[in-house]
Amino acid sequence: MMKYSNGKGKIISNREVAPDHYKMEVEAPTTFGEALPGQFVMVKVSDGVVPILRRPFGIFQTNKDRGSFEILYRKVGEGTRLLADIAPGVNLDILGPLGTGFDLDLSGDNPILIAGGVGIAPLYMLAKELVSAGKQVKVLFGSRGKNDLLVVDELKTLGIELLIATEDGSEGFKGYGTGLLEELLERGEEISSVYACGPEPMLEKVDKIAISHNLICQLSLEAIMACGFGVCLGCVVKTCTKDKDREFDYNRVCCEGPVFNAGEVIWDEA
Template sequence: MLITDAEVVKQKEILPGFYRMALSAGEAANYAKPGQFLHVRCGETLDPLLRRPVSIHAVDREKGEISLFYRVVGRGTALLAVKEKGDRLNLLGPLGSGFTMPGNSGRVAVVAGGIGIAPLYFLLQELSGLKIHADVFTGAATKKQLFFTSEIKALGHSVFPATDDGTAGYRGTVVNLFEQNPADRVYSCGPAGMLKSLCRVIRKHGIWGEVSLEERMGCGVGACLSCACKTVSEGENYRYRRVCVEGPVFPAGEVVWE
């Protein structure tokens, strides 16, 4: 298991409360796969005691850098937000199971809800490197919260925005927009309600899909079971699987939405 003492290369507040941080973490960058996460020690002491799971947002393997995109929601992420260039963070990972990369056939779509673009951007980087084009459906409450649109287009992908207030693109949910333009394969991350709706669409149209889940975590390595989620097993049975180990990426048809 890889533990890295990484140096902060850059930190920028994209919007109030939303930050993008680049870290020098060569070995972790080399091993990282889209959909995986890092378990980050946010403070310099054991307070707060628990690390925080943060999706791997982008990777530059040539520079040996990993980027994180996160929102300040509590004490741990508030400590991350005050980090400056030259500060150090202790990282555990990459951890978890990532996205399954597609072959060269069939139309690929990515559906992101709000900050759900965080792990999907790394996926889009890798797809671009494989010369695979994706239709990217991004949803947010308002235009300001549609993150990285120009950067995604620069990677060679098409962007189809949806906003609740109609300030950009389609007025309505990103799931409704996607259903009007379904694909052969879909990858997604976002709020649980959005993913639940998307999984219904995936099932209705018989689409292959994977979704990245967000759960509170304790250990991050499968020992504490605090991040277990309900999934379909054989027949009509169910089983609980650990988001930190078997996930955070799951086949869309396996997740049981309660």
């Protein structure tokens, strides 16, 4: 298991990149330089007792030259509202990197990365790593509309093929990202593997598509969690088991996940 750090990190920047979406850069302990795509960090968003629990955020990217990491988050609840108001120069209580990241060895030569909304966060770092490894990477980014698309300019600098799907048709393919994935497969596009992160209904659909097309697929789940390292058991999901004496297993999103292989998660219980 990779070592993680529990300490302070100074905020370098914290800016709004789209309505109610923010990107934060934080000075990091040295362990963050070895973070893998798909891992996450637990952040205490307040020095007070409310909220008492840290919040999990996928690592958007690490900057080894600056000794920092970045997170991309949506301002949606009390914790993220507090986080959005914190100014550069403030020290954050951080714990990480945590969790099981994506397995790049499964990618093959033509991987496709499918993001829904802020689910682009861990996939950005994955795309960078796969391009560096010489892969022909497609990134399929789905959102409600054009104004909800995040870090598009940064994605375009990676040397990937960017495919956009919007539910309202304001940009790219009109419909869900999973609908565009099905269209690509019907057209016979060469896809060696699928990596996905986004809302649970999207992940369930990607899972079913991958299984039906016999595709290697990994899915990054989001979950509410209290500790981030497997003790509280607050983030468990039901998963398939090979044990004949049990109907299912429980796995922790913070440890065995957040990345799971296609066919592992029992979705009606996730």
